[in-house]
Amino acid sequence: MQTLSKVWLFCALLLISSVASANLTIEITRGSDQALPIGVVPFEGGEGLPEDIAQIVQDDLERSGMFAPLARNAMFERPSQASDVQFGTWRSLDVRYLVVGRARQTGSGFELQFELMDISGQSRMIGETVTVSGNDLRGAAHYISDQVFEAITDIRGAFSTKIAYVTAQGVGDNMQFGLYVADADGQRSQQVLTSDQPIMSPAWSPDGRKLAYVSFETERPAIYIQDVSTGQRVQATSFEGINGAPAWSPDGRKLAMSLSKDGQPDIYVLDIGSRSLDRVTQSNSIDTEPAWSPDGRSLIFTSDRSGGPQIYRTPVNGGGADRLTYTGNYNARARFSPDGDELFLIHQSGRGYQVARQELDGGRLVVISETTRDESPSVAPNGTMVIFATQQGGSGFLSAVSADGRSSFRLPAAQGEVRDPAWSPFLN
């Protein structure tokens, strides 16, 4: 009994250490020359708070690639409300927009007030009082970022979203895998699953509450569906052969996937409720990596039916598949932009495997990443950024690039390799 409790203690320590090391830290790798200059003034009353609200907002905006925040030490005035803002001061600093605010502790949490000023127009654009219950100051800060971003760009902010990703350490038969969920800025990571067998291909349900993923924990691949907050999960499929690449239908009722139970991997659609399985493709080639069109009517997938891997599209009900990519010999793992007009995919260029963008129907293919060992692109729900896994200097980490390729950042982990990112849908 004593040994057992020691084992448990050991396990508990393992758990804590792995959770602590799983946060990812943002490094901006490329800023856009078209970024809008903005000032985010430290919030009045924010000094004693556990989080620096203005810093989180500033980092969010900078990460989007659309904003170039003014350094704090250049702010020689620190207004906290619209009526205190001296427009001339900020204009002389070449700032186009200014965020000011105040924070105070309440009985049950915090209250944040913020206002967004248009410096060139000398006007107040928006303002709001945000009530924070408990200690979710980071969540409130991301909410403010969303409001500021949308007021200026007319694009819904995606700072309050999450990313799921897989970690891996070790080699060969001696490996540890983890599935994590973190804020879109890599912070507040939470462990969803650990295993000494591979974990792959996490995919968010459209309501953002569940993850489908592939786990080899039974020493062969099976697809699981897990509720992220409760941890409850079910095994969705465990057919002979490959059970891979799960993708939720936009209505959340079905999973497209790749199964090799009938020979070479083909695309199938599982109705989660009724458990009925429909075969979508029937080919003597590899068909995998399905993704649903936003209208739910068609699936795109990777197939090597023409030799090397290329992207094809088929109606969900089956029927013929059209080839969508023709540039180069290797195009795989495509994902739709939220409006369904474009594809983001992995393209083998002269330099290596890179993230590329292509208009759906035969448009020109444009490489948007600068790294050359890229995998698993996943598009932000507002379509502005693509997160992907890459490798450089022997370590694997997550990176993101703006959809136009102008700006990028990376999210390295403290240790081990990070891969297979999945950007959540909007969560509120």
Added chain:
Amino acid sequence: MQLKPLVRSLAVALSVLAVAGCSSTGGTQDGDAYGSQSGSTAGAGTGSGVGTSGTGQYGSTSGGAGQQADSRIPEVRTIYFDYDRDSIKSEYESVVMAHARYLQSNPNARVTLQGHTDERGTREYNMALGERRARAVQRFLNIQGVSPSQMSVVSYGEERPAVNGQGESAYSQNRRVVFSY
């Protein structure tokens, strides 16, 4: 969830102890056998153990030495593949033949053929390529007369590299099929 690796490593430790008792050569783990050797030298190393006499001649078993060898799981349990290929290279045919003889001589033995790829390209597509390699070995064994019921196939794609690192020397060690008994 965290208990599993602990139990597993304990089980591995026990099985290593058990194997050490009945086998003069250690290193039953593929990783151990190949850690410091390149694929080709490891392949050549089997020549002494499992008669390579009939190179290119399938099905013909050798004499007494071969019989003796067939009672033990062949020591070389990994074969390597060319980039983007699933064909069994001629230098590894003797290895696959040795496993075919072992499986035929031991109808209760079961093998899992684990297919692997190098890290280049996308993960799920590589899963499919790994399966192709494992199935190519399965077909070969089947043609040699091994019962389908003795074989199963699992692809690990690029998920379990034998060695980390970039470049052809690492990639070539990762493009492999492992015979796991």
